[in-house]
Amino acid sequence: MSEIRLGTKVPDFELETYEPTKGDFGAFSLKDQMQKKRWTILFFYPADFTFV
Amino acid sequence: MGCDIVTVSTDTKFVHKAWQENEKELARVKYPMGADRSGKVSREFGVYDEANGLDLRGTFIINPQGVLMNMEMNFYNLGRNIDEMMRKFKANMYLAKKANEACPSKWKDEGDPTLTPSAKMVGKVHEALQGK
Numbered sequence: 001m002s003e004i005r006l007g008t009k010v011p012d013f014e015l016e017t018y019e020p021t022k023g024d025f026g027a028f029s030l031k032d033q034m035q036k037k038r039w040t041i042l043f044f045y046p047a048d049f050t051f052v
Numbered sequence: 053m054g055c056d057i058v059t060v061s062t063d064t065k066f067v068h069k070a071w072q073e074n075e076k077e078l079a080r081v082k083y084p085m086g087a088d089r090s091g092k093v094s095r096e097f098g099v100y101d102e103a104n105g106l107d108l109r110g111t112f113i114i115n116p117q118g119v120l121m122n123m124e125m126n127f128y129n130l131g132r133n134i135d136e137m138m139r140k141f142k143a144n145m146y147l148a149k150k151a152n153e154a155c156p157s158k159w160k161d162e163g164d165p166t167l168t169p170s171a172k173m174v175g176k177v178h179e180a181l182q183g184k
Contacts, residue, residue, distance in 0.1 A: 004097055009118050013093045015060060015086035018068035020078075025065050028058050028084055030118055039055040040114040041141060042086075044099045044107040046128055048063040048071035 054116070055141065060086040061107055062094065099125060111137055113144055156181060 004010055014029040033040050063071075068085040072078045086093075088107070094100035099110035109132055113122035121144045126132055143155040146162055153166040158181075165183055167173065173180050 004112075004120055004123075006120055006123060008120060010112075010114055010120050011096065012118075013096060015058070015088060015093060016065050017058070017084035017086050018065040018072065019084050020072050020081045023069075025069075026084060028086055030114065033056065033114070034116060034118045037054070037116040039116055039141070039145070040112075041055060041057045041137070042097070042110075042112040042114065043057060043059045044094060044097065044110040044112075045059065045061050046106040046109070047061055048067050049075070051131070 054145075057083040058086050059083060060088050060093065062088055062091055062100075062105055064089055097123075113141055115144065115148060 010030060012029065012031045014027060017026045017028050018024075019026045030040065061068075065085070065087040068087060072081055072085065088094050091100045091105065091107075094107045097110055097112060099108045101108055106128075108128065109126040109130070111122075111124045111132060112120060115121050122140050124132070124137075124140075139160055142161060143159060146166075147153065147155060150166070153168050155164075155166055158164070159166060165181055167177065167180050
């Protein structure tokens with residue numbers, strides 16, 4: 001079930017990441033973005049090795 | 053400016069690495085690639101397809117205060133338009149500075165006409181869009 005609503009605060013979430021610029025793994029969290037005062041564009045897609 | 057793109061699928065970070073390193077179309081990719089193997093985050097955003105464990109094509113713009121400002125979702129068979137995505141992002145950045153204004157459908161970038169809703173504008177949107 002989706003809990004998020006336009007115009008309301010998104011609950012904090014975290015993701016493990018692959019960082020192409022470093023060639024290494026990392027982590028993303030919404031809390032970090034808010035601390036850094038940065039916008040986030042989340043871009044969901046079905047699967048790697050397919051067209052996006 | 054002041055924005056980070058994060059892509060997310062239900063693949064692992066290991067698969068992300070293999071894909072990015074092998075697919076020449078992705079050679080210039082700089083953004084972090086998020087792994088939501090359990091679908092937890094995807095479910096929260098309503099893009100998780102329970103039938104097959106894949107994510108639908110959802111795009112979400114979140115402001116620095118953590119508030120969701122824009123959402124768009126396409127089914128598997130329709131790709132997203134990057135220009136429209138950037139238009140929405142630019143509009144959100146602009147509106148964050150100009151709380152009283154609104155960006156109409158044809159707004160593309162700063163400098164294009166905006167609307168400032170007021171009693172005077174009722175029935176006069178056409179004139180307002182012409183800058184009169």
